[in-house]
Structures are given as C-alpha cells and as structure tokens.
Amino acid sequence: MPKYTTDEDLDLLEELGVETAPDPVSQRSAREERIIAGFEEIERFVEEQGRLPNHGEDRDIFERLYAVRLDRLRESEDCRAILKPLDSRGLLDPEADTSLTPETDLDDEALLATLGIDAAENDVMHLTYVRSRQEIKAAEEIAQRTPCQDFDQFKPIFDQVQRDLATGARQTIKYQDNAAVNQGDLFILDGQKVMVVDMGEPFVSDYGRPNCELRVIYDNGSESNLLLRSLQRALNKDKASRRITNPDFGPLFSHVEAADDLPTGYIYVLRSQSNHPFIAENRSVIHKIGVTGGDVKKRIANAKKDPTYLLADVKIVTTFKLANINGQKLETLLHKVFDNARLELALPDRFSIPVQPREWFLVPLEVIEAAIEKIKEGTIDQFRYDPKIASLTRL
Known part of the structure; x- marks a missing residue:
C-alpha cells in the first residue's frame, strides 16, 4: 500500500x-x-x-x-x-x-x-x-445506491412527512456538523428526503472512531448501505442539508431562516445566591431554566423580592439567543425533559406563606447544555434525564 x-x-x-x-x-x-x-x-x-x-x-x-x-x-x-x-x-x-x-x-x-x-x-x-478528492469521494459514496425492493412500506411515511412539512407539524433545521444520527431520523440531502431505517451494531474502528452500518432509504425509491460516518460526511458537505424534526415538537423552529431573522428571546440558566442550607450545599447543580423575550438582566433585577427566584439574588450562568422559536413551547419542553429533577423546596414569602417555585431543577449545567443541543438537532424525544447518574440516556 x-x-x-x-x-x-x-x-x-x-x-x-x-x-x-x-x-x-x-x-x-x-x-x-x-x-x-x-x-x-x-x-x-x-x-x-x-x-x-x-x-x-x-x-x-x-x-x-x-x-x-x-x-x-x-x-x-x-x-x-x-x-x-x-x-x-x-x-x-x-x-x-x-x-x-x-x-x-x-x-x-x-x-x-x-x-x-x-x-x-x-x-x-x-x-x-x-474537484477535491473529498468532493469526489463524497459523491461516490452517495452514488452507490440500489432500487429499494420494499419501498411500498416506506412511501406512505415519506408522503406523510411531506404533508407534515406543508402543514407545519414538522419543521426543517440546519444540520449541525457531525451531529447525532439515530434510527428513524429524517434528513434532506442533495434535495432528497432521507430516512435512516436501520442501524447495525456499533463498533469502534481500528482508528478509534465509533461507527456502525446503516440502511438508508431515499424518497426516490432507492436505498444504500453505508457507514454512519459516511452519511455524516455527506450531510456536512451539503451546505443545504437539513434535519426534519419530529412532529411532537410542534412549531418550535421556523422552517424559514434568513440573515435578517429577528431574535425571539433567550433561554437563560440561573444559579441562586440564597443562604438556605440545602441550596448552599448543592448550589452548583441547582439551576433555574427559563425563556424570556426580553432582557434577562432586567428580568432578574428584583429577584430577592420574588418567590420565583427563591427570594434571593441570582447569578446568570449562561444564555442562548433564540430566533424563529416559539419561546413558550421551548420552555415547556425543557421543563418536561427535567421534570423528574424538579427542586422540591418550599420557602416562606414575606407574608410567611409557603411558596414552591416550579422552574428550579437539580441538574448539572453541562446536561442542560446537552439537552438544548439535542433540541436544536431535533433528537431530544429520543432521550430522558436520569437523575441517578445525572445524565441524558437514550430511550
């Protein structure tokens, strides 16, 4: 060689x-x-x-x-x-x-x-x-297709996906470089809808790279058997490639992206400065997750007087700028993901009435960031939060 x-x-x-x-x-x-x-x-x-x-x-x-x-x-x-x-x-x-x-x-x-x-x-x-060698190789990989003998099983799915896109039940979002690919995922690649219908046993190559064999069906009635990394490369190289979201998300993402898109708000993650013994002991993993359409700093200006913020000052840990996103639906989705890790803590307000805020969670920051990334990829429905190991796990 x-x-x-x-x-x-x-x-x-x-x-x-x-x-x-x-x-x-x-x-x-x-x-x-x-x-x-x-x-x-x-x-x-x-x-x-x-x-x-x-x-x-x-x-x-x-x-x-x-x-x-x-x-x-x-x-x-x-x-x-x-x-x-x-x-x-x-x-x-x-x-x-x-x-x-x-x-x-x-x-x-x-x-x-x-x-x-x-x-x-x-x-x-x-x-x-x-043409570069990479371009030629990518074209050869995608060109290795054969007629799909059982396409009649998949055509109704593609037809329904098209109807979902037309009605807004599904959206398309830009494919992120080397983002996750899972069984059942749908993409738009070189102008065609692509569905990953089967994934083989995962393995690690001799070069230490995780990989597996895929069966991929195209909406023109063809199919190909290729490796996960080959599909990711093709999606990376196609600048117009898109991920088709799951219909369960609703219209979180607009399917029209433009340079003049206006921000629709921010996801914010806060950390309490309360002296409450439990909060002080677990401060690094207690976070408030919220979405606002305005300025985050203005939103938290009077935090120590508001039970929503545990009647204490808060620190902004991180924010994510949103565009073309239904903020309320996104916030609901994030809270649903971490529902089994809500902070169960009642604090007395200024009238000595117990108040239990519902937007605080016992979740590490890196897990929150991972969940937001999977929402962007359109794959969050394939994961759940496991509080025992403080990590997202596949369903």
Missing part, C-alpha cells in the same frame, strides 16, 4: 474492511499530499478513458485541466521526485507511450487564460474548478 495515508484513505480502507494501521513515520506534508491527490485524478482519468488527457477547446473542462496539470507535473523536478515511486503507468514520461501523447494546439498559459485562470497566480495543484 502507499507510504502516505490521509483521513480519506483511512475512511475508505475502513469501509472496505481492510485492516491496516497508519504509518506515522512516513507522513507527507500537505503540499505533497495535494500533489499526489492531483496525480491520482489524472491516473483515474487514464484508467477510465484509456488515454491521456488532451488539450483543446472541444475537450471537457476537467480533461483540459488534467492535461495542463500533467504538463506541469512533468516540468517540475520536485513533483517528479515525489511521484516517481507511484507512477506505475509511466505517465510522467511523455515518450513512454507515443499512442497516448497529448495534442499541443494550445500552450499552458493560453489554455489557462481561456479558462479564466492566471497562470502566474495558480500553481499546478490550485487550478480553479478542479
């Missing part, structure tokens, strides 16, 4: 079931990796077409760019030294196969000028419009 190893190579070997390990001693520089990657694209072209890439106005733009790139590689002594051990076809030697000698009706600078590229500003590995 080659002496260099990239992340893409490791992923591909992992998906092919090839057991190997990266060789830290023989890693190449980023420039060398770019040179090798560009040469491999030329090799792929030769293997598929049975000839060298040619210059010429009548040629495909990628073929013309491959031809320019090959010329540059041949001209560079440094590039030849890097690629010589990998050149099994002898592509760096223009005399190796005269039947594959390219036409030369345009010189490099003329061709680059025709393509809108300044030869003085672009080296061999930075030609405009040349």
Whole structure:
C-alpha cells in the first residue's frame, strides 16, 4: 500500500474492511499530499478513458485541466521526485507511450487564460474548478445506491412527512456538523428526503472512531448501505442539508431562516445566591431554566423580592439567543425533559406563606447544555434525564 495515508484513505480502507494501521513515520506534508491527490485524478482519468488527457477547446473542462496539470507535473523536478515511486503507468514520461501523447494546439498559459485562470497566480495543484478528492469521494459514496425492493412500506411515511412539512407539524433545521444520527431520523440531502431505517451494531474502528452500518432509504425509491460516518460526511458537505424534526415538537423552529431573522428571546440558566442550607450545599447543580423575550438582566433585577427566584439574588450562568422559536413551547419542553429533577423546596414569602417555585431543577449545567443541543438537532424525544447518574440516556 502507499507510504502516505490521509483521513480519506483511512475512511475508505475502513469501509472496505481492510485492516491496516497508519504509518506515522512516513507522513507527507500537505503540499505533497495535494500533489499526489492531483496525480491520482489524472491516473483515474487514464484508467477510465484509456488515454491521456488532451488539450483543446472541444475537450471537457476537467480533461483540459488534467492535461495542463500533467504538463506541469512533468516540468517540475520536485513533483517528479515525489511521484516517481507511484507512477506505475509511466505517465510522467511523455515518450513512454507515443499512442497516448497529448495534442499541443494550445500552450499552458493560453489554455489557462481561456479558462479564466492566471497562470502566474495558480500553481499546478490550485487550478480553479478542479474537484477535491473529498468532493469526489463524497459523491461516490452517495452514488452507490440500489432500487429499494420494499419501498411500498416506506412511501406512505415519506408522503406523510411531506404533508407534515406543508402543514407545519414538522419543521426543517440546519444540520449541525457531525451531529447525532439515530434510527428513524429524517434528513434532506442533495434535495432528497432521507430516512435512516436501520442501524447495525456499533463498533469502534481500528482508528478509534465509533461507527456502525446503516440502511438508508431515499424518497426516490432507492436505498444504500453505508457507514454512519459516511452519511455524516455527506450531510456536512451539503451546505443545504437539513434535519426534519419530529412532529411532537410542534412549531418550535421556523422552517424559514434568513440573515435578517429577528431574535425571539433567550433561554437563560440561573444559579441562586440564597443562604438556605440545602441550596448552599448543592448550589452548583441547582439551576433555574427559563425563556424570556426580553432582557434577562432586567428580568432578574428584583429577584430577592420574588418567590420565583427563591427570594434571593441570582447569578446568570449562561444564555442562548433564540430566533424563529416559539419561546413558550421551548420552555415547556425543557421543563418536561427535567421534570423528574424538579427542586422540591418550599420557602416562606414575606407574608410567611409557603411558596414552591416550579422552574428550579437539580441538574448539572453541562446536561442542560446537552439537552438544548439535542433540541436544536431535533433528537431530544429520543432521550430522558436520569437523575441517578445525572445524565441524558437514550430511550
């Protein structure tokens, strides 16, 4: 196998079931990796077409760019030294196969000028419009689809999802990079609805990465079997990818996002400064979770006179800015998630009447932040809070 190893190579070997390990001693520089990657694209072209890439106005733009790139590689002594051990076809030697000698009706600078590229500003590995290895790999992964033989079982689900989106029962939210993917999740990828219908047993690859096999169904009647990390990569690379929320959420998130969106409020997490013995002993895990449409500081200005705030000053631990969100529904959802951890504590008000606030919870801050992240991802319905271990657990 080659002496260099990239992340893409490791992923591909992992998906092919090839057991190997990266060789830290023989890693190449980023420039060398770019040179090798560009040469491999030329090799792929030769293997598929049975000839060298040619210059010429009548040629495909990628073929013309491959031809320019090959010329540059041949001209560079440094590039030849890097690629010589990998050149099994002898592509760096223009005399190796005269039947594959390219036409030369345009010189490099003329061709680059025709393509809108300044030869003085672009080296061999930075030609405009040349697809990266990552883009090619992602496209190949998604292209490996087959007809779904039992699509009649899934079509009604896709149809209902479309109706839910039209009525607002479901929403779409931007997919967060490498966010969780679970069985039953729905996404929009490359303009198609995608459903994860089955997940295999989780495993850890030889490179320490958690992974599992997926069965994914597309709304055009096709399916693919791919690894979890492959789907995440595809969702990351598609800048328009979306997660389709569960209908149980209601209209928490608007399905229209724009640069001029107006904030609809804030989630705030507060910590009490009360001297009550129980609160003082557990202060680091007692938090008030609320949502307001106004300024949080103004909201808590008179906290020590308000039973809602345990009749004491409070400290703002963190806030999250909201946009296109129904604040009341979001607050209700958060309180429902942590309902089994409500603070059961009655305090006398100024009239000595016992008051028991309902928005305080015995929950660590990091768990609150994790719950908010899962709401953003649309997966909170798959988790519950376990007060025994102070953590979210999957249902």
